[in-house]
Each structure stands twice: as C-alpha cells, then as structure tokens.
Amino acid sequence: MTGSEVPPSFRLVYVPGVMPDKWVRVWNERHPGVPLTLTQVPAADAAGRLRDGEADAGLVRLPVDRAVFSAIPLYTEQTVVVVPKDHLVTAADEVTPEDLADDIVLHPLDDVLDWERGLPGRPALERPATTADAVELVAAGIGVLILPLSLARLHHRKDLTHRPLTGAPESSVALSWPEDATTDEVEDFIGVVRGRTVNSTRGRTPPAAQGKSGRGDRDGTRRKPAGAGKPAANRRGGTSGGATGGGGKRGRPRRRS
Structure with missing residues (x-):
C-alpha cells in the first residue's frame, strides 16, 4: 500500500433506541480488515451526517428524503x-x-x-x-x-x-445511505442486516470466505453433489443406508408369476 492509499473502513451512525450490536458483531467477524466506526447521533441529525459525507450509512428512523437517500426498512416499533x-x-x-x-x-x-x-x-x-x-x-x-x-x-x-398505546403513530427503523454513494462496504452491510450468509449469491462476498473456487454452501462448507464419485449404476440405485431421495429408492424388479 502506497502512502496515498487509504485503508478501507465503514462509518455507521445510529439513532437512540437502535441496538446495532448484533450487526456490528457479524461485520467484525466477516470483515476483520475493514474497521467499523459506530457513532450515535440524535435522530434529527442523522440525515445531515449522511448528506455531508460524515458517515457511509445509518440506522435511522423513517421517513427519509427518498430523492437523496436509499432506505431498507428493518422493523416498526410499538x-x-x-x-x-x-x-x-x-x-x-x-x-x-x-x-x-x-x-x-x-x-x-x-x-x-x-x-x-x-x-x-x-x-x-x-x-x-x-x-x-x-x-x-x-x-x-x-x-x-x-x-x-x-x-x-x-x-x-x-x-x-x-x-x-393503541391508535397512535408508530416509528420505523431503516438502514439508509446516500443514493449516489452506494459503496462496496454499504452493499456488504446490507447483506449483514438482511441476514445473508457469507456465501450468498446476492451482494459482495469477501474472497477469503468464498474459498478457492468461490463456491460453497450456506454454512461455508463445500459439499459434493449427491452421488458424486459413484458409478452411474450405483447412483441409480439411491443412497446407501436406507435413506431415500426425492425420487424414491428403486428396489429389485419383481419376478413375473
């Protein structure tokens, strides 16, 4: 890295009442090389922080100016x-x-x-x-x-x-960011709040989490396709140990009487 390069980081603001701990924990596990800076701001100040480039994204209360910001609603409070x-x-x-x-x-x-x-x-x-x-x-x-x-x-x-209190207005919380500043880090955090796994095909995936081929299962472990490495004749006979697949296990043909 040259002296002119700035290491990647992700700046997240959040408003009082929001508990971002679980998302921050997942981020730190998946992106140990990209520090997340977390700052609490008054609800009325969140939009200004995002608009002025002081944060990359925010956990804010709706509504937001949709002409300026993108927003993903997360939940509505009682x-x-x-x-x-x-x-x-x-x-x-x-x-x-x-x-x-x-x-x-x-x-x-x-x-x-x-x-x-x-x-x-x-x-x-x-x-x-x-x-x-x-x-x-x-x-x-x-x-x-x-x-x-x-x-x-x-x-x-x-x-x-x-x-x-019934019959009263409710407050909704959303992940929001400037529409013209959808960075790779923002895309990654969208995946975190939406509960995507590291190997989800939607959004970016850290190369280290993908493995050499970039392919894997939801739990990050590569598995062979059913029947891989078996002769064709054996694959037609179903799985071993008495488990049946979606098409059922073929038994021995019955002898005609």
Missing part, C-alpha cells in the same frame, strides 16, 4: 405511554388515546413520532427540549410521555413504567 407507577392506566394491559384525555401529554422537541392528527390529552405549557427532559418531568408528576418502546427502555427509571 408505541407506548410512559407514566408513574401509581398512574391509573397501569391497571390496564394497554391504553387508548381516550384514556389520556385528562392527562398532560408532553411533547419533546426531539420527538420521533408523526402527530399529524395531534397528540391526545392536554398540551403542556412548554415543550421539553429532549426526551430525557420529558422523562424527568413524568417522574416529577408533570405529565405523561408517548414514545417508541426502545426509547422507553433506554430512559427506564424504577419509579416509571409504560403501557402499549
């Missing part, structure tokens, strides 16, 4: 309401917006839910700056907070609990 443990709604297994009609529903400035139809309940006099600030207000008995389940778990407190 929406919950965070309340003090002695709140009346804790007696129910799930909550409806009507159940919050008398509550002050906090609306932090970094909220990731799309409330086109408006929040349930009564609005607070001011919007908290962050979700963390809103959680503190819930603990102080100021109001309740609606957010994705992962964020409720992220900001868990012993004096608070949560219940599923």
